Amino acid sequence: MGKRRRAERPKTRPALLGGVLVVVVGGAGLGAWALSGGDGDGAAAKPKIPTGPPTAAEVSRVGDAFLAAWRGGRTAEAAALTDDVPAARAALTGFTKDAKVSAVTLTPDTPAQTPGAGTETPATGTPGTRADARFPFAVKAIVTHAGQSKPLEYASALTVVRRASDGKPLVGWKPSVVHPDLHPGDRLVTGESGTPPIKAVDRSGRELTVKDHPSLGGVLDALRERYGKKAGGKGGVELRVVRAGAKQDGAQRTDAGAERKKADQAPDKTLLTLTEGTPGTLRTTIDATVQAAAERETAKRKQASVVLLRPSTGEILAVANSRPEGFNTAFQGSLAPGSTMKIVSAALLLEKDLAGMDKKHPCPKYASYGGWKFQNLEKFQIKKGTFRASFASSCNTAFITQSKKLKDDDLTRHARDVFGLGRNDWTIGVPTFDGAVPVQQDAPKAASLIGQGGVRANPLNMASVVATAKTGTFEQPYLVSPEVDDRKLASAPRKLDGDAQRQLRELLRYTATSGSAAKPMAGLGSDVGAKTGSAEVDGQKKPNGWFTAWRGDVAGAAVVQEGGRGGSSAGPLVAKLLKSAG
Structure with missing residues (x-):
């Protein structure tokens, strides 16, 4: 017999697959296996990371x-x-x-x-x-x-x-x-308030409360922060929001004494009073009757903001927003003012003799500059018309056609030096945004002349603009007399040229009586002036409606966001308040 062969054991070899040690066995019938989590080629699949919204x-x-x-x-x-x-x-x-x-x-x-x-x-x-x-x-x-x-x-x-x-x-x-109410950097603190409460009163001594005047909520908080100690009160015990930058005791900010200018800055806010403090009295320029009317009128509208003031002094009579608990658009908004900016642009053209009230002035359907083609609302045109007719009809192309004759910084300088815009130095008593008219080139330069491009403003700014147009001199708006804290009010370097101011005032009067602002201004007398405006905003179906006007020694401006044409949206609001203010 031949020598018997010893049966061979199947050979084995270890392998590391997907982090799992397995033994691979040779031989017929043993060549296939399954690994939990494997992908069929000997490697484990990576776990699938959930995506999309949380369930x-x-x-x-x-x-x-x-x-x-x-x-x-x-x-x-x-x-x-x-x-x-x-x-x-x-x-x-x-x-x-x-x-x-x-x-x-x-x-x-x-x-x-x-x-x-x-x-x-x-x-x-x-x-x-x-x-x-x-x-x-x-x-x-x-x-x-x-x-x-x-x-x-x-x-x-x-x-x-x-x-x-x-x-x-x-x-x-x-x-x-x-x-x-908390934002990044803010803290909740309960303790003795380092800032005494205030009893804010209007120009006649009537107390102003948030209950009666909801739009003054943030304004009163800001006034307390700035003037609480100066008004002579004594702090109580409160739970309050201490904003970023304040000292631990909430008594004073690290930037105390300086007027805070950024639009997103907010004052400390009292959430709960455990022990009442003793308030000091602070007189403001607000007229409680006009303020109440402004509150009522903005409450009837969505996203409306309005400011009224006295052109002769700059005293603010009322400020209101449709959403009083939200952002104070009336003082701190940064929106394109649309054709209300033509007040400033017209003053510039008049001073440079690029326009005259009753001189012939082009108003074609279209005008191009810097690669952009501009047009008038509904593509209207005025043939052989005057600048008076163009201004009263709010003709865009009447301004665009003059762009090539202006330096890039002409509008910026004029807005700053005559109307006080964009200087970032208004000290009204609470934080404000003071407008922006940046130097621009090409098409944005032309767009700025009609209140688009990089121009930004709010009702406070535009009420001041129409007031300056009426008087010829910029008077910085304010809520608290500078005598309270010896602060210096902002001033513009120069007055508007006398002849230009006379023409501008007449253009605004004509617009209020016979132009695009005539309907809302009807019945308000002869000492009036107004300008309508609308500003296109990306993503909005309707433009923001603007209106600014004066009647006697009261000027006002309003914006109704997504309101459409200013004459029909913001116009009736301003006109009614001018009437109520006397």
Whole structure:
């Protein structure tokens, strides 16, 4: 017999696939296997990262978990559920430590814009890895300091976002989660107020309150911050929002004594008063009767803002916004003023003898400059017309045709030196935006002449512009007399040329009686002047409607955002208030 061969064992070899050690066995019938998570070629598939908006179930789960941790005082746990752990931990800790808040109850509200919890339908949001889903909730708590306690209630909201790196749903951290009035850098503080309250009164001594005049809410806060100590009051104990840049005690900012000019700056805000302070009295230039009328009229409209003042002095009589609790567009807005800017442009052309009130002036359907083709509303034209006719009809091309005769900085200099715009030096008593007329070239230079391009303004600016046109001299608007704090009011380097001012005043009077402003200004007498305007805004179906006018020694300006033509939207608002002001 031949020598028997010993059966060979199957050969084995180790292999590392997808992080898993497996043994590959040779031989028939043993050449196939399955690996959990494999992709069929011996490599494990990478986990799929969730994308798109968080689902309603994720929003509910994350929101509930965050509120539960916050409510239970588990600050670190709540912060860990956000996309900015250090900032969230600091804010939530300060809520208890600095704001002296306890007995917190947090109750989720049903999100109106998201499907019910438990479904896998994506919540409302823009598709992508940072899509948002809102989770509103109610807050009830107790604020306690020095033996005094008061309940605190308000509504807030958080949003759930999907972290881009791994798709994990988290609370998108913002200070407003803690309280809707908080912005980055702000803090909630309970303690003795370093700034005494004020009793603001109008020009006749009548008290001005937020209850009676909602649009003055932010104005009164700003006046308190600036004049609280000067008015002679004594601070109480309050829970307040201390804005970024303020000292720890909230008594004074690091930039105290300087008029803050940025439009996004806001004063400290009292949220809850535990112990009343003793207010000092501060007299303002406001007329309570005119202010009340302005409040009523703006409340009837969407996104309307208005200012009234005295041309002879600059005293502000009223300021109102349709949304009084929101941004103060009337003082701090930065919007293209449209054809109301033609007041400044006309003054420039008149001084340079590029136009004369009754001289012939071109107003074609179209005019091109710098590569842009401009046209008039509804492509109207005036054949063999005068500058008076062009101005009263708000002809765009009458100004565009003069662009080539102007230097790039002519309009900027004129707006600054005669009308006080863009100098950033108005000190009215509260923060304002003082207009902007930047130096521009080519097509934007031409667009600036008709209040587009880079020109920006608000009703305060344009009320001042028409007031300057009436008197020939810029008087800086103000709310508080400079005698209260010895501040210096801004001034323009020069007056408008006498002959140019005479013509400009007549152009505005003619527009108010026989031009585009005649309908709203009807019945207001002979000492009147006005200019209509509309400004196109990208993304809006309708332009912003503007109107500015004077009647006697009262001037006013308004904007109605997305209102359409200024004569029919902002015009009736200004005209009615000019009548009520006497």
